[in-house]
Structures are given as C-alpha cells and as structure tokens.
Amino acid sequence: MNRAPAPIERAPSRRPRRDRPLLPLAVTTGLFLIMYGAGAYHFENFFSLTVFLNFFIDNAFLAITAFGMTFVILTGGIDLSVGSVMALTTMVSATLVENHGWSPAIVIPLVLVMGAAIGFVMGLVIQYFKIEAFIITLAGMFIARGFCYVISVNSIPITNSFYTDVSTLRIPFLFDTSISCNVVLALVVLAVAFYLARYTRFGRTVYAIGGSEQSALLMGLPVARTKVLVYTLSGFCSALAGVAMTFYMLSGNGLHALGMELDAIAAVVVGGTMLTGGSGYVIGTMVGVLIGGTIQQLIIFKGDLSSWWTKIVIGLLLLAFCLLQRAFARTKRT
C-alpha cells in the first residue's frame, strides 16, 4: 500500500528502531506539555485537576479503542471499523435493554463477544485471503454502521437503572475531584494492554510481525494466529469502548462515534507508533489521547470556535506526525 517511494529504498525503515525507541514518545510528551502549558497560560482555570481529569472522563472510550488500534498498527495493519463497531455496540445495547427488556448482565458480555467476533472474522479474512486490511475493515465499517440503521434510524435513549447508575457514579479522587467508572475501565485496559505488549509472547510476536513479517515467519512465530488475534482484540476493545460510550451518552445512536477511527488512528500515530509497524508504545497512545483531549478542551475554552475545528486540528496533527515519521524514516536511510 505504500506508494511512490521505491520499496527498495524503503526497506530499511521497516526495521524496528531499537536504537532510539523513546524519541517519538519524548516528542509526543513534550508536545502535550507545551499544549497544556499554553492552555494554562492563556486561560484561567485551565491548569486545574478538574480540567485535567476531564481529558480522561471525556475520552475514556477513545482511549480504550485506541489501545486496541495500537496493536493493529504495531503489526503494520489498520482497523477502520472501530467507530462503527462502537456505534453498533451502543445501538445493540440500547435496543436489547430498552426495547426487549434484557438484563445488562447478559447484554454487556453479549456485545463484547459480538465486537470480538466482528474483529475475528475480519482478521480471518485479512489473514487467510491475504487481502489488504484497509479494504476489509472499510467494508466492516460500512456493514456495522448499516446494521445500526437497520436496528433504528433514531436515537434510542437508555433509562435502565444499571446504566444510569454507572453513568452518574463518581469515584472520589484527590482534592475534592472525582472520576467516572469509564476512567477506571480505561486505566484497567491500559494496564492490561501494557502488560500484553511488554511481557507476553503475544506482544513480542506483534512487534516482530511489524518489524518484518517474513522474518517473524522464518523464526517460527505464530504469525497467522497473532494477526487474527490482533484484529479480534481491536474488535473487543471497540465493543468495550462502545459499552463505555453507552454509559457516557446513555443512548444508542447510529451516528455515535462517527469518524472515531480518525481520532483513534491519530491518537496512536501521535503517540509515536509507526504506521509501518514494529515500533511504538501503548503508553504513547495514552499521551496521544490526552493531546486530542487537550485540543478539544482548548477549543471549548476558546469559546468562539466551531467544534469542527477539533476534527480539523486533529486531522492536521495526524498529518504532521505522519510526515514526521516519513522524515524520520528517511534520515535513517542516509
């Protein structure tokens, strides 16, 4: 899929950059601190724990789905279906709980299995038929979004007591502030993802595939199984993010998480993970999400800017980091 520059020239860039592995993460963290500092300088009240925690509260679902996406991108793949799977999760949850009276205890595990199954099928097709990931996950994106509209073209509000209770539950934090359940959920996923990436055979295989799939295969690593698992994990994370979004929004809507795939990819790439795979950190993705959150808050604080600017700025930031990655890969060559 990489275009014009000759693959011959490009070959060295696919190697994992073990020599300077922390540089992208440092750049990202620096950018976050600068943006946050600029916000604190310009706006009163920006430098407060409440605002900082809002980054987490408002973006917990994005973080959860971006952690799954990190693994996909680490293998050199991509998953465009995440936003639609999130929307489908909110829709299925809402319709089963509200219109069919199912218990959340059944619905939540069910939607998680559904998300994982969607990812599993896409991964299987990508791996078995050797089709480029973007086209299969693009089809998945349309199918999942389509099913939302099949369920209902209208928004379904959720009044079930379990969902409203979780939604309003605040866990006390330092200095009279509090966080929502979603934040705890996101942090748990972060911890699990961190462990998976760093301390398991699965994680090491993911990095190896991204570094060079051929070498990973020659080393006898379970490439096929791992690649399918990576998409399954991403589907599962998207469904989990969808559950978190259901708590946050308290409704099922086919228009939820529209364009979330861009935000998730941006968080991963801005977080220092190479789009070509093989190099990156789950922690970096967390910082990427925080940068997205900072942009969002800055635009809200500014007040007179349309919320569309958030999307535009995040898109441009993604672009800047993509170009940075290319430049980085090029200087490595010479």
Place this chain on the structure above:
Amino acid sequence: MRWLGFARQLTGKRHFWSLAMLALLLAYNLVRDPHFFAISMYDGHLTGSLVDILVRGAPLLIISMGLTLVVATHGIDISVGAVVAISGAVAAALIGGQLSGETGMGEVTRFALPVVITGALGLALLLGIWNGTLVAYFGLQPIIATLILLGIGRGVAQLITDGQIITIYYSPYAFFGRGFLLGLPFSLFIVAAVAAVLTLLTRKTALGLFIEAIGDNPVASRLAGVRARTITVAVYAVCSLCAGIAGVIGSSNLMSADGNNAGLWIELDAILAVVLGGTPLSGGKFSLAGSVMGALIIQTLATTILSAHVAPEITLVVKGIVVFIVSILQSERIKMLLGSNRQDPTRTKGTPG
C-alpha cells in the same frame, strides 16, 4: 462437454459477471413492473425509470470513473465524499443564499456562474493535488492520506457553509442537475463528457499504460522512465476533480449545500462500483467501462430496493457485504483454488495495511 467449454469461455469474458448482474436486476424490475423499460417524452423531456437511474446515478458514475484511475495505481481515495460536500458548499457560498422575488427563485448571484464553477472545481482539484502530493512525494499510505481529508473535509465544508444548510436561489445553477439539453437530462452530457475525456486520455495516449505500470510495479515503472510521481498526483487530482463535478451536480439537483449529508457514504459506492467493474484493488489494470457498469448496477440496486419497499437502511449493509465478498473473490487464494490463476504468484505486492 462442449456447452461447458462454451460456458467457461463466456464467463471468462471480461465484463460477463457485471453485465449478468445488471441484466438480472433489470429483468427483476421488468417482471415486477412491466412498464419499467417504458421511456416517454413528457414536455419535450425524456422520462422513465431507466432515465431516472441514469440521472440519479450521474454523480456516482463520474466519481467511479475518477476513482478507477486511482485504484489502477494501487491507491485508494476515501475522501471523495468530503470533496463532494466541499465543492457543493463552495458553489453555494459563492452564489450566496439570497432569496429574491416572490417565486423563491431568482437571477441573483454574487459571482458569475463561470466563477462559481471554477471556484468549486478549482478547490476540488487542489484537494486532489494535496492528496496526490502526500501519497507520491511524502510517501504516505493512500488510505491514511485520504482518511485525513475525509476527517477534515466535512469540517471544512461546515466552516464554508457556517454549519448551515445553504439553499441556492439562483435558478440558472439548477441547469447542471435538473436541466435538459436536446430532450436529455444535462447531467448525462456531463457524464458522457467525463467518460469521453478519460477514455481518450487513457486509451489513445500512453497514459493508461503508465498508470497500469505504476500499479503493477512502481519501481520498475520509474526505472523504465515513467514519471510515476507526477502521474500519481495527476490521478488523485482527476479523481478529486470528478468528485467536485459530482458535488456541483448534486448541489444543483437539490439546490442546496449540506456539509453533513452531501456525498455521505459515496466513497463506499464508488469503491464498490470500481471493484464490481473488474478493476482489482491491487491495481495494475483498470476498466472505465467496467466501473460505469458497476455504478449502474449500484444505482439500479438502490432503485430496486426503494421500489420493492424494502427498508432503505439495509442497503448500506448489503453494499458492505458485497465489497467483502468481491474482494474475497478477487484474492489470489481464490484464484488459485479455482485454478484460473493468470497472475504470477511470485509477484510481490506492497505489504498490507
């Protein structure tokens, strides 16, 4: 066994499957409604279900042809829907939404019509050059480069229209989407013109061959003296320009610009049209006629679903599943299983993702 051989020969023909699918859809419609093929002159204008399919499908037809060239270079452009929204918004903004006179339609525009069209199409062209430059000169994956514009584009369209749906009251603008020339809808002339220009450019010059060479093997084509980067930029520019034209037709047909919904999901339809038309997503060869047929299949399918009183929401699912199935059928593994592997299996393609 002679008939079997004949059948194999027939099904092996390039556009057999897409033609068969189109014929099947039309036949179903004919059975359901015997007047389906009826075309009549009404008020000097040609009308009928078939004309209707062509007119409604005009934007898709144009975009699919542009996208075909991008896909032929082993690229993809998922930003076409956003470009449709932007060009419509620019046109509406340049005309300005003033209501004049009692009729609700008027002759008032802030800029002359040629300026309006040049502005709308010019911006679309620039966006295409932007996409192409990112892909060809900065080495971004096409899906990422165009995903960025897909994400940003609707925001830009919203900024141009100020978040509102702008209604266009300038009646001459309606000609592109609703007008008639020689008894035929004018949009069909635009489709024909785009088809003629692209066919001449790619089949009567070496350009088509160059595009296929880039899709087949970018390194080899460059070593062979093909200006791969320039052509890649040009191809994305043409695709985006096609989306711009579609945006003008669409906004002219509705006489409004809606940044949210104009061209929504049309990238799916266009990709579907291209793959149905027999252009492989791995590039290296393409068929403009095939994509035209693909677009007609999709439009006929949409009309069929509407008239068969099936919930229109299901179309998105059906189209997604068709993309899924067609890309599986196009995969090397299936070709090997069916024993008709005409491509060299040792040929290497870019890495997935």
